Amino acid sequence: MQKIKGFLLIGIVILFLFSNLTVISATELTAEEIIKKRDDNEYFDSVKIEAEMIIVSGGRKIIKTMVALSDKKNSFVEFTNPHDRGTKFLKREDNLWMFFPDAEEIIKISGHMLNQGMMGSDFSYQDIMESDKLTDLYNFKIIGEEEIEGRLCYVLEGVAREGVKVSYYRRVTWIDKERFIGLKEELYAQSGKLLKETKTNEIQEIEGRWIPVDSVMENKLRKNTYTGFKITLIEFNPEIPEGTFSLQNLR
Amino acid sequence: MFSLKLGLKNLTRQKRRNILIIFVIAFAFFGYLVMDSLMNGMEEMSFDNIKNYDTGNIQVVNPEYWEDREDLPLENLIYLNQDIVESIKKIEGVLGVSPELRFKANLNNGIDETAVIGLGISFDQYNEVFTTQNYIVEGSMFAPGELKAVIGVSLAELMDLKVDDYITLLVRTKDDTFNTIDVEIAGLVRAPNPMINNGIVFVPLDVAQQALNIGNGVSLLALKTVSGEEERISKSLTDNFKNKDLNLKPYSWKESASSVIALSAAKKGGIGTVLLVVLLIGMLGIINNVILSALERTEEIGMMKALGMREWEIVFVFMIEATGIGILGGLAGCLLGYIGVSWLVKYGFSIGYISGGDASGYGIPILDRIYGIWNYPAFTFLFILGIIIAVLSSILPSYWAAKKDPVKAIYHR
Known part of the structure; x- marks a missing residue:
């Protein structure tokens, strides 16, 4: 099964995904197994999400609402707040398109555009395009244990494997020892500079799964800016109408 | 009468x-x-x-790079050796050769971010070809290896920057991994070509090469030649590259000035x-x-x-x-x-x-x-x-x- 990153469609927040309730004997797990356990929790056939994206930049706060549908390979997001109503994104495997109703044109997002923030947020388009398994991309090792908000976490460090193409050279992840869900992650440039940090503020148990419903991403290169992501409704295995993931549906 | x-x-x-x-x-x-x-x-x-500020009279480029040059790729680069530069300099009418590495970057001032073109240059060689240094209105150029940059006054105004401020250039390496170049602004330039002032960040060539993981690769060699001699020199260059079995081609400035x-x-x-x-x-x-x-x-x-x-x-x-x-x-x-x-x-x-x-x-x-x-x-x-x-x-x-x-x-x- 293809991993679907993130509860914001196309995997905006791959870091706070799904966990099951199975309690694992922690002491026996290697770093790879912990990541794999977290990755396994992220698999699902399809999902429908209604969410809010809160973009805070220099004292300005913008709230965007959206509905996202995802299956194993594809995702479709439509913004529903008045200012962005009708703006749509479609991710099909490794391709991403967007439609702005004002321009009435479908634009393929590629090249340098992928580095830009999605809808002015701190999530770059590239962030939402990454869909390979992390264990294929990084060599992970456990570098310690820390408590976050009263939850004991593994602290894992992943360094990019030689020869693979990854956006972030190094990532440090805090994974809940009991629920196997990411509570915090730091993403670093090759120079060692911290670029982004994600944190989970709230987790809820929905249909037997622990879901991070409120999380925040900070671009650490910029002051006074962050993007929050709140799930207001989540539905697993919804009925997805035929043609949802088609370019025609973008218009 | x-x-x-x-x-x-x-x-x-x-x-x-x-x-x-x-x-x-x-x-x-x-x-x-x-x-x-x-x-x-x-x-x-x-x-x-x-x-005088962008292309020089002739640019020597890998033909595959030339096709994609607008995208500033890190593929099909020229890997420098002394022989290439020296053999070009020996051609009559060539007055200077400047290796340049052009790359995409996001300039970050700690508050805002904007897309720019990074230009890795070797200062002495750059001066042989371009006159940009004459238009540094504040501060100075940088020396090789210095973690310093020169930017245009328009860009500095846009990003509220001045000499001695620090900026971060967010770049992607050849392997597509994010990397950063943290540099101090050494000088501000106001060249007659506004494109230089608006969106280019000059950094030392070796600093850019290291950050982009490309060894001694450069995007192109910009040449200053005797004016009007471009055609003859291009022919000599073509013959030279052919003899040395190099996949390089000279392009006149006119081919960069199509608009x-x-x-x-x-x-x-x-x-x-x-x-x-x-x-x-x-x-x-x-x-x-x-x-x-x-x-x-x-x-x-x-x-x-x-x-x-x-x-x-x-x-x-x-x-x-x-x-x-x-x-x-x-x-x-x-x-x-x-x-x-x-x-x-x-x-x-x-x-x-x-x-x-x-x-x-x-x-x-x-x-x-x-x-x-x-x-x-x-x-x-x-x-x-x-x-x-x-x-x-x-x-x-x-x-x-x-x-x-x-x-x-x-x-x-």
Whole structure:
């Protein structure tokens, strides 16, 4: 099964995904197994999400609402707040398109555009395009244990494997020892500079799964800016109408 | 002789009307000459700004890179060795070789971020080819290995930066991994080519190469050559690369200036239209003048015909008058044009009303002022063409006047 990153469609927040309730004997797990356990929790056939994206930049706060549908390979997001109503994104495997109703044109997002923030947020388009398994991309090792908000976490460090193409050279992840869900992650440039940090503020148990419903991403290169992501409704295995993931549906 | 004298005398008979027409023609000529000077000046300045601040006279590039150059790829680079640079420098007419690494980056000032073009340069070699260093208005350039950058004043204003501030350039390495270049701003540049000022960040070549994981790779080699020798040098370069089995090709600056060259072609069309309007104004003025004169002198024409003057002589009288107006209008126009072009050549035409004096948004790499240039053939061409048009446009109405029946003409009331 293809991993679907993130509860914001196309995997905006791959870091706070799904966990099951199975309690694992922690002491026996290697770093790879912990990541794999977290990755396994992220698999699902399809999902429908209604969410809010809160973009805070220099004292300005913008709230965007959206509905996202995802299956194993594809995702479709439509913004529903008045200012962005009708703006749509479609991710099909490794391709991403967007439609702005004002321009009435479908634009393929590629090249340098992928580095830009999605809808002015701190999530770059590239962030939402990454869909390979992390264990294929990084060599992970456990570098310690820390408590976050009263939850004991593994602290894992992943360094990019030689020869693979990854956006972030190094990532440090805090994974809940009991629920196997990411509570915090730091993403670093090759120079060692911290670029982004994600944190989970709230987790809820929905249909037997622990879901991070409120999380925040900070671009650490910029002051006074962050993007929050709140799930207001989540539905697993919804009925997805035929043609949802088609370019025609973008218009 | 009589017709000639009469024609010249007639020039002074309707002074006010003739002076008015002479002025109309003169102003039309003035408009054309000034426009021509300005357009040619704009073209020359654009080409100079491209050569002196962006491309050099010739760029040596891998042909596959050239295809994708707009995307600033980190593929198909030139991996430098002393032999390449030295063998290029040995070619007669090559005055300097500057290796450049061009890359995409996001400039971050800690609060905002904007997309820029990073330009890794080796300062000494860069100075052999480009004159950008002469336009550093604050601070200085950097030395190799220094974690310093030079940016344009427009970019500095946009990002609220000044000399000694620190910036972070967020880049992607050859393997597509994020990397950062943290540099201190060493200097601010305000070059005549606004594209340099708006979105380019100069950093030391070795610093850029290291951050992008590309070893000693560069995007291109920019060459300064003796002006006008580009074709010969390109041929020598091609032979040189072929002998050394190098997959490199020389590209003239003209191939990087296609948008300006397209504008230049459009300019020629624009100038042609202005010329047409100018000639039309002259023609209508002359035709109008001849018709009015003929109407006023109907009795006189009738009398001259009755006294035995032939039709062609009457036509000649009117043509002399029209030619005189053409010559005087042309001379006055050329004089006004001389004054206007002199002013444009010396003081230029301010484009401050266009995006704060930056015409780059219109594809024209010019800042602040466009200076005119002298185009003497245009003066001669316009003067002669003006006389020819005056003569030609007077023939028909003169013939119409000369054909009048002498009896009816004398008694036309």
